[in-house]
Amino acid sequence: MDFFAEQDSARKKTRWLLLLFLLCVMGVVIAIGLLTLLISTIVNGDNSGFLLASDAGTMLAELPWALMGTAGALSGALILLASGFKGMQLRGGGGVVARDLGGRLIEPSSTDTDERKLLNVVEEMAISSGVPVPQVYVLDNEEGINAFAAGTEPGNAAIGVTRGCLVRLSRAELQGVIAHEFSHILNGDMKLNMRLIGWVFGLVVISILGRGLLESLRFVRVGGGNRRDNNGAGAILIAILALGFGLLIIGGIGTFFARLLQAAVSRQREFLADASAVQFTREPAGIAGALKKIGGQGSGIESAKAAEASHCFFADGGMFAFGFATHPPLSLRIKKIQKDWDGKFTRSSLPPIAGQRQRPRVPTPKLAPTMGLAVNEIPPGLASLSSSDRVHIERGQAIYKGLDESWQVAVQRRDEAQAVIFGLLLAQDEGLLAGEVTYLQEAAGDDAATLSLHWHQQLSELHSARKIALVDLAIPTLRNLSRPEYERFAKITRHLMASDGRVDLFEYMLQRLVDHHLESHFGHRGFARIAYTQIAQVAEEARLLYSAFARMNEEPAQAFASADREGQAAGGLLDEDAISLTRINAALEKLEQSSPLLKRAILNGCARAVASDGDLTSREIELLRAMGDSIGCAIPPFVSELALSNDSVG
Numbered sequence: 346m347d348f349f350a351e352q353d354s355a356r357k358k359t360r361w362l363l364l365l366f367l368l369c370v371m372g373v374v375i376a377i378g379l380l381t382l383l384i385s386t387i388v389n390g391d392n393s394g395f396l397l398a399s400d401a402g403t404m405l406a407e408l409p410w411a412l413m414g415t416a417g418a419l420s421g422a423l424i425l426l427a428s429g430f431k432g433m434q435l436r437g438g439g440g441v442v443a444r445d446l447g448g449r450l451i452e453p454s455s456t457d458t459d460e461r462k463l464l465n466v467v468e469e470m471a472i473s474s475g476v477p478v479p480q481v482y483v484l485d486n487e488e489g490i491n492a493f494a495a496g497t498e499p500g501n502a503a504i505g506v507t508r509g510c511l512v513r514l515s516r517a518e519l520q521g522v523i524a525h526e527f528s529h530i531l532n533g534d535m536k537l538n539m540r541l542i543g544w545v546f547g548l549v550v551i552s553i554l555g556r557g558l559l560e561s562l563r564f565v566r567v568g569g570g571n572r573r574d575n576n577g578a579g580a581i582l583i584a585i586l587a588l589g590f591g592l593l594i595i596g597g598i599g600t601f602f603a604r605l606l607q608a609a610v611s612r613q614r615e616f617l618a619d620a621s622a623v624q625f626t627r628e629p630a631g632i633a634g635a636l637k638k639i640g641g642q643g644s645g646i647e648s649a650k651a652a653e654a655s656h657c658f659f660a661d662g663g664m665f666a667f668g669f670a671t672h673p674p675l676s677l678r679i680k681k682i683q684k685d686w687d688g689k690f691t692r693s694s695l696p697p698i699a700g701q702r703q704r705p706r707v708p709t710p711k712l713a714p715t716m717g718l719a720v721n722e723i724p725p726g727l728a729s730l731s732s733s734d735r736v737h738i739e740r741g742q743a744i745y746k747g748l749d750e751s752w753q754v755a756v757q758r759r760d761e762a763q764a765v766i767f768g769l770l771l772a773q774d775e776g777l778l779a780g781e782v783t784y785l786q787e788a789a790g791d792d793a794a795t796l797s798l799h800w801h802q803q804l805s806e807l808h809s810a811r812k813i814a815l816v817d818l819a820i821p822t823l824r825n826l827s828r829p830e831y832e833r834f835a836k837i838t839r840h841l842m843a844s845d846g847r848v849d850l851f852e853y854m855l856q857r858l859v860d861h862h863l864e865s866h867f868g869h870r871g872f873a874r875i876a877y878t879q880i881a882q883v884a885e886e887a888r889l890l891y892s893a894f895a896r897m898n899e900e901p902a903q904a905f906a907s908a909d910r911e912g913q914a915a916g917g918l919l920d921e922d923a924i925s926l927t928r929i930n931a932a933l934e935k936l937e938q939s940s941p942l943l944k945r946a947i948l949n950g951c952a953r954a955v956a957s958d959g960d961l962t963s964r965e966i967e968l969l970r971a972m973g974d975s976i977g978c979a980i981p982p983f984v985s986e987l988a989l990s991n992d993s994v995g
Contacts, residue, residue, distance in 0.1 A: 350942065363544075376595050380591055427546055442539075463511055472817060492506040493658050549652070607671045616681060642692065736981045764799075770842060785797055813858075857971075877938055891905055905917065
């Protein structure tokens with residue numbers, strides 16, 4: 346599976362779902378118009394001229410069109426406003442969905458055995474797939490075995506698991522579930538599902554309003570006054586009761602359409618995510634075991650908000666869906682993974698209390714010898730680097746295992762996580778380094794400057810794949826900064842990049858991907874708009890990026906020609922003076938608004954530029970990964986065990 350192609354497919358599917366949503370709105374509007382007609386007929390009785398009309402034309406002319414139109418327009422506006430309101434809420438990312446479902450954020454520094462196991466699995470999967478570590482939530486009050494991924498983009502993604510999932514699954518089974526959810530993050534389903542939550546809320550809001558009116562009647566008492574007052578209060582109560590029941594019934598229509606819309610998210614995407622999870626983990630028994638335990642234990646979600654997000658879950662949440670299932674049958678999913686399954690589900694039990702005391706051990710990974718860095722080992726086209734068969738959980742475990750335990754602990758602390766990023770961005774040149782340390786002392790204090798310098802010395806020779814892994818691990822901690830702290834942090838990182846006036850692409854891409862992922866959390870950027878789909882629309886940006894990557898080569902002209910082999914970046918190789926961080930940043934900002942397939946084409950060209958000399962170093966491939974990550978295209982690590990053991994920047 347090619348994640349770029351799947352993201353583009355999800356993007357196109359969004360258009361059809363939007364059309365279906367608008368048709369659903371029209372259905373509810375028409376239903377409300379007909380209800381208005383019925384009420385008008387009852388109220389007017391024999392005076393309803395349209396009922397006494399002798400022909401259809403006269404009957405149509407006598408209909409209360411103005412009243413029906415007003416009621417329909419108001420209901421349509423209510424649905425669209427509710428959808429827009431929910432969409433604005435969801436701009437905050439997956440954490441909004443997790444908290445709505447009753448989720449509790451697990452802090453990166455948690456020492457609880459089960460939570461630590463979950464965090465380790467998520468961290469390894471994030472490193473393996475090339476995305477920042479998402480926020481992790483546990484739904485403490487949910488005993489069913491289930492999970493979900495939510496967010497508008499990887500930078501504000503959240504993964505949630507139920508308490509039942511956390512304590513009833515083995516590590517391998519939990520790993521299969523998490524790998525399934527990461528597939529939804531990588532192939533664009535997560536963003537599509539978030540849009541769908543907003544639309545579903547709009548369709549069911551009328552039912553919610555009707556239920557609220559009916560429940561409010563419990564607190565109303567009539568009596569104690571004169572008969573005239575009581576008659577007036579009774580009439581008001583009857584009117585509210587009729588309105589509440591009417592809205593509840595019509596809301597049922599909206600709920601029906603909402604379930605239809607959720608079911609329109611192809612169940613084939615679940616099969617795709619299951620298959621990807623098997624590819625990621627290389628352990629079919631893991632995800633199959635989780636599905637079998639769901640068959641024996643159940644996956645029901647008790648939260649009142651579960652219906653809105655039923656299409657996001659790993660398995661059916663147990664919500665009544667009017668026959669429109671959002672997930673394939675468990676037996677069918679298991680059969681596709683294990684052809685010889687005997688058809689028996691597994692009854693799960695809670696683990697022994699004493700067993701909770703032992704910290705789970707992560708097996709030492711054995712990497713296949715086919716993960717080299719030489720260019721002739723890379724399949725044609727960068728698309729292979731973003732395909733599901735390139736995501737190896739063993740590779741993520743190897744990178745994670747190679748990070749000193751003190752480093753892993755450091756990125757869980759707010760002050761040290763910031764210092765680690767500062768240290769990675771400090772200049773190698775001694776003269777420039779002194780000026781940057783002085784700036785840090787003024788902007789963040791002496792202790793921060795000393796700590797940053799310490800991490801600079803510790804990490805300067807670290808393999809670039811591990812540098813990116815440390816950045817990914819630091820992201821959850823940095824999300825916990827206050828807004829003033831984040832603004833200071835962002836200002837410092839940008840200054841460190843611009844202070845020396847030189848173009849160091851790797852350090853720049855590191856800074857940009859940190860900025861990108863944190864801005865999506867603090868800035869609530871919401872759903873990215875696709876503005877460019879053709880290479881001609883970004884020809885100047887392609888020329889700039891091809892030139893920047895080509896000038897890393899000893900033969901830049903040849904490298905540029907290799908990058909632009911189809912001649913679409915008109916104008917040829919740019920001079921070094923024309924390549925600046927400001928221009929590169931503007932180019933990447935524009936490229937971020939491009940379609941996934943267009944991003945792939947540009948990344949492909951950059952890859953050809955750096956590989957034109959016949960050798961693709963670790964630093965070059967990690968630079969491509971950082972660039973892809975900074976524009977919303979995750980590329981998994983592509984390193985060998987040998988390269989990691991050398992721990993050089995390449």
